[in-house]
Structure formats: structure tokens, C-alpha cells
Amino acid sequence: MDIVELVKADLEARANVGAAKYGARLTTDEPCHNGISALQNAYEEALDLACYLKMSLTEEHIKVYGGNQPCGIHGSDHPDYLCPTTRANGRT
Numbered sequence: 001m002d003i004v005e006l007v008k009a010d011l012e013a014r015a016n017v018g019a020a021k022y023g024a025r026l027t028t029d030e031p032c033h034n035g036i037s038a039l040q041n042a043y044e045e046a047l048d049l050a051c052y053l054k055m056s057l058t059e060e061h062i063k064v065y066g067g068n069q070p071c072g073i074h075g076s077d078h079p080d081y082l083c084p085t086t087r088a089n090g091r092t
């Protein structure tokens with residue numbers, strides 16, 4: 001599966017959703033339709049992205065290792081200081 005082709009198709013589909021919702025595709029000719037700068041929108045989307053990534057990593061970690069495994073036994077999946085289970089259990 002060509003990932004770039006999948007992403008390209010997703011980009012086009014998202015552009016169509018935006019066009020249907022706002023009546024136009026995102027261009028440099030107009031400001032963002034919510035009135036917020038593109039940079040601020042991107043920053044806020046990055047915050048959301050970090051939350052979704054952490055949620056998925058934590059869910060995967062719990063599925064593979066359980067919810068109460070102490071960090072340090074997970075091999076090379078992640079460094080100890082980023083262990084989702086350690087964080088969720090209040091250990092550092």
C-alpha cells in the first residue's frame with residue numbers, strides 16, 4: 001500500500017468536506033473561515049494531534065502490556081520517561 005497515495009486521497013477528501021462546509025477551498029485569497037490565523041489554527045490542531053497520538057499510544061500500551069506494568073520491561077517500544085502506564089499511575 002502506497003501511504004503517500006492514501007494521504008493524497010485523504011487531503012482531497014478533506015478539501016471537499018471543507019468546500020462543502022464553507023463554500024470554498026482553503027486558499028491564500030481569503031482568511032481562515034473561523035477568523036483565526038492559519039498559524040494559530042495549525043498550532044491548535046497540533047495540540048489536538050498530540051492528544052490523539054498519546055491516547056492511541058496509551059491504549060496500545062495497555063493492550064500489549066496491561067494497565068499496571070511498571071516501566072523498564074517494555075524493551076525498545078519507548079523510553080521509560082514516556083511510558084504511558086507509568087504516567088497514568090502517577091509514577092515518574
Ligand SMILES: [Zn+2]
Pocket residue numbers: 061070071072074078082083084085086
Ligand atoms: Zn511502558
